[in-house]
Amino acid sequence: MKATPYHHGALRDALLTAAETILQRDGLLALTLRAAAREAGVSHAAPGYHFGDLPGLLTALAAVGIRRLSTQLRQIKSSPDRRTWDAARAYLAFARANPALFQLMFQSDRLQPDNPSLVEARTEAMQQLARTRGIDDQEFSVAQLGHLTGGWAIAHGFATLLLDGRLAPLLGTMPPGSTPEDLFEAMLASAEKGLIGQN
Amino acid sequence: MKATPYHHGALRDALLTAAETILQRDGLLALTLRAAAREAGVSHAAPGYHFGDLPGLLTALAAVGIRRLSTQLRQIKSSPDRRTWDAARAYLAFARANPALFQLMFQSDRLQPDNPSLVEARTEAMQQLARTRGIDDQEFSVAQLGHLTGGWAIAHGFATLLLDGRLAPLLGTMPPGSTPEDLFEAMLASAEKGLIGQN
DNA sequence: CAAACTATCTAGACATTGTAAAGATACCTT
DNA sequence: AAGGTATCTTTACAATGTCTAGATAGTTTG
Incomplete structure (x- = not known):
């Protein structure tokens, strides 16, 4: 040696x-x-x-990240005693713990779109996401699709905006010591009321 | 000449x-x-x-895009007769019409964080966003913050996931001829019910 | 009106990177 | 032991960011 x-x-x-x-x-x-x-x-x-090449390396690394996220999501209990937003919280926690990796995972212009390892990792992660939203079968109704997409979009949107620094102005208006998680919970509370309340 | x-x-x-x-x-x-x-x-x-330098050029271009989005948002009527999700629809429409520019606008690692023109454009866009959600004053309650953040996050999350190609598998399960906008509307319908329904 | 001054653009140079090609070394099978 | 293959190094070249010096055109000033 x-x-x-x-x-x-x-x-x-x-x-x-x-x-x-x-x-x-x-x-x-x-x-x-x-x-x-x-x-x-x-x-x-x-x-x-x-x-x-470089996209090959970045793709392999992104696949590692996606599998890691899948593992986190797999920990979440299925119904009936699961909590509605546990997957969203796990999604944000992953993004906060692996910020640069999370951003790479969704930077498709740097990745190889048809890489088998990447595609497989994404498929598995997607199934985990669907499971945490109460969708196990392969056939979706449009309403179920809207439900799944909404849960993903609101968690993903918050995570990307936060990592991008876009939520800093809003966090600045919160009580001193407030964390991004506090804002996240406030958002989820609003979402449960239909996101249409005035205040 | x-x-x-x-x-x-x-x-x-x-x-x-x-x-x-x-x-x-x-x-x-x-x-x-x-x-x-x-x-x-x-x-x-x-x-x-x-x-x-290159970040300088990209930052200037991103500022152009943000101002363009602000202009779109400014068209949206204020209360009382505004529709709840008009701003979200305009947000998605902008992202669909300017996909690469939209992605650049939120790729902060390539931009100059303190560029005055960029910061000013972002501030203006943020105010327009808040206005379309019924928030005009400078002081937010935490509930209002959650409401504003939720509306932004769900629209932004959908737009980024769509442009990134991440929604293609879901779109593939929809009825033939379905557009991303159809999925968007299904998501908004689910959001109005609290994003917690099973189907 | 001309000269100095400034803003705007070009030309040249150099370090860094991606990537291809060829060579060197170690492992592995038979 | 010998040949074959997988793994890594060396060399080379084009493209890019960016710096410096120089050229050109407006603009101001006397």
Whole structure:
């Protein structure tokens, strides 16, 4: 076991770990093929062997994130004693815990749209989402579709707006010490009343 | 008026137009300083003079988009005869008409966070959004904040998921010929019932 | 009206990146 | 042991962001 063996042995996983480190530490724009190679201590062209190109690396990392989210969603109890918004809360918690990864997962112009691993991860995550909204079968009514889409959209919209910094002005008007989660709960309370109340 | 005068005269606006053309035609990743210069027929370093760097150009373009959205929102009637979801529909319509621009507007890691023009445009857009939700004053109750955030999040979430291609599987289960707007309306109908119904 | 001044654009240069091609090294099968 | 294959390195090149210096055209000022 030399200090720097020619053959790494598990370079693909090491590169994914290095890539996520860079993503968290320096942001998506700093996550380049060469930066991942430097972080992993290999030559600059090594990532190309395992991932083909930069979209290939980003896609593999996004798939890791989606599977991680799926695992979180899988923890949520099914009916009858599940709470309506537990999936939404888990969705936000994931986005808050993995902000840059979450944003990468939904940055489709940087990903390979037909990557089998990515498509499979997305399908599984979608099924988990549907399950938490009480939809287990494959056939949806339009009303069920609206219900599922609404739950996803309101959680996803809040998470993306928050990570993007767009909710900061609103948070600034809340009582001191308020967290994004407090605003999230206020939003959910409003949603249960139909989102149409005046105040 | 020569064919290619040394001084363009209105190069800044021409570069913004060129940039939006590239954005629509080739996507965000193809929108580079040099591509904008080529599209406008000037030297590769000309955009640097007007916008400083690439984030400067993208920020200026994002501000254009935000002001355009503000204008759309301003058309929406205030109470009492406004319809609850007209702002959400206008929000989606804008995102559908300007998909790449909409995505750029919310891609904060590519923008200059403190750019005065951008900040001002965002503030104005936010006020329009609040107005369409029946909130005109500066002081919000927490319930009002939840109401405002919910309306924004559900529209924004739907728009981003749709543009990202994430709603395609759901649209595929709808009756043939269904549009994204149909799913949007189904979602809004569910939202008015509290997003908690089973079907 | 001319000269100085400033704003606007071009030309050249360099570091960084993605990516392809060819070579080197280690593992693996037989 | 030998050949074959997988894994990684080295080399090379085009594209980009961005800096610097230079060229050109308005604009102001005497």
